[in-house]
Amino acid sequence: MRRHLRILDFAISGLWRRRSQTCMILVVYFFVVFALASVILMIGALKKEAALLLESTPELIVQRVSAGRHDWIPVEYAEKILDIRGVREVTPRFWGYYFDPPTGANYTFMGFENLPAEILSSIDGQGFDVSEPWSCVIGRGVAEIRLLEEEDILPVKGSDGELYVLRVKGVFETGSQLLTNDVVLMQLDAWKRIFAVEPGRATDLVVMIPNVLEIDTITRKILERFPDVRPIRKDMVLRTYDALFDWRGTLVLVFMSGGLAAFAVFAWDRAASLGGKESREVGILKALGWDISDIIELKMWEGFAISSLAFLGGVIAAHLHVFVFGCRLFAPLLKGWSVVFPEFELRPEAELLQILSIFFLSVVPYVLVTLIPAWKAAVTDPDLAMRR
């Protein structure tokens, strides 16, 4: 034990003697681990967030497709779908997009006959009832971009060219931004007037199926009866988000791959070839009686010291970047051209597997790469090594 500690001590002293080189590689290594860990932690957290929030998404959505595009669905489809054994309830959904010219933002307008009572705990304000046909509840993003508060008005230009005025009766709390940031809830009649939707039409239908084992059969039966519809099952929704975040993460990694490759070349060059001074040092050590195993251990400790410091520092910094500072560096990439973008807090949970994968991607290759030149130098004749 004492012997290993002394070799480690010697390795640290050697790194300290070459401190400018050591610092340079440590800084580059740190930033590579930081960027890699930030992407891996961010994507993992976003996937978990999506899975948690969409856990109770409807089991089956039925859309009508016309000429390959989403089209209004006749509400009478709901009655026929309800006849299928195993279906408990079919609810039409009324939603659409509204482009707001003053801000250049897109909002999602949703129409409800009655405001669901469950949402009252998630809004700041009293909400509205059937006696207030031109009232609305808005998402935090809409309130911020239009500078709106409760009892303010939100003018909306309808499809018929008329200006309709909605009165704000509530704003969704900040905690629900990931779901409701751009949402505007209103009475169904107001929604239909604004979008000039024909009577008997809905955006899509939500099919409630109590027994999940029957979803496949019911979906097939719906397709048999209505060839013009597209069923979207809950598992497809969840898989879409999994694939979406995986794809985004992969693309970020692809963008970073140039930097990663440059670091790999740099690390290989630094670790895999011993300079004149280091080669002479190995020769002197051998002449003083060090074994081949001692020299290999020395080089392994050097590699371990650099890579473990860079790994721990990089992962801690990435953790703070993603979970404390809201992933500021990668936000523009996530944001795209969205005018209304939610402020959301990612949650650090169950990251052990991700951290282990970062460890095996960053520390292990670096330590291994130091072994080959160390072994080569260690088996060289001391006299020859000192003359290099």
Add this chain to the structure above:
Amino acid sequence: MRALFFLATILVLGGILTSLVACPPPESLQARREGLEDSDLTTALLLTDLSIWTEARYTRHPSQSDLFTPFQDGPGTLEHFPSGTLGTPPLESWKWRSQHLSKPGEKERVR
């Protein structure tokens, strides 16, 4: 000894990392509770998508969009929204549909 100083540094950094991973801050637990409320919101409003990318229909509701939406400006138009470029099309539901479209004679069997 420099070795002991190094090992102490590694232990401290390892301890910080372990505490960050094993003991999430209290606000995270609060956030988790809010998350559960959000989940109720999903049920109440029958939501299917996250309100992250609002720039286009197919990025606001990726799970609900059709395969043609990104090319909305006309035949031959290139998809041009940054978020759309970084996302995958919702192929799962379209694959399922094409695989399960009824064949002649299958209608009776299913019913």
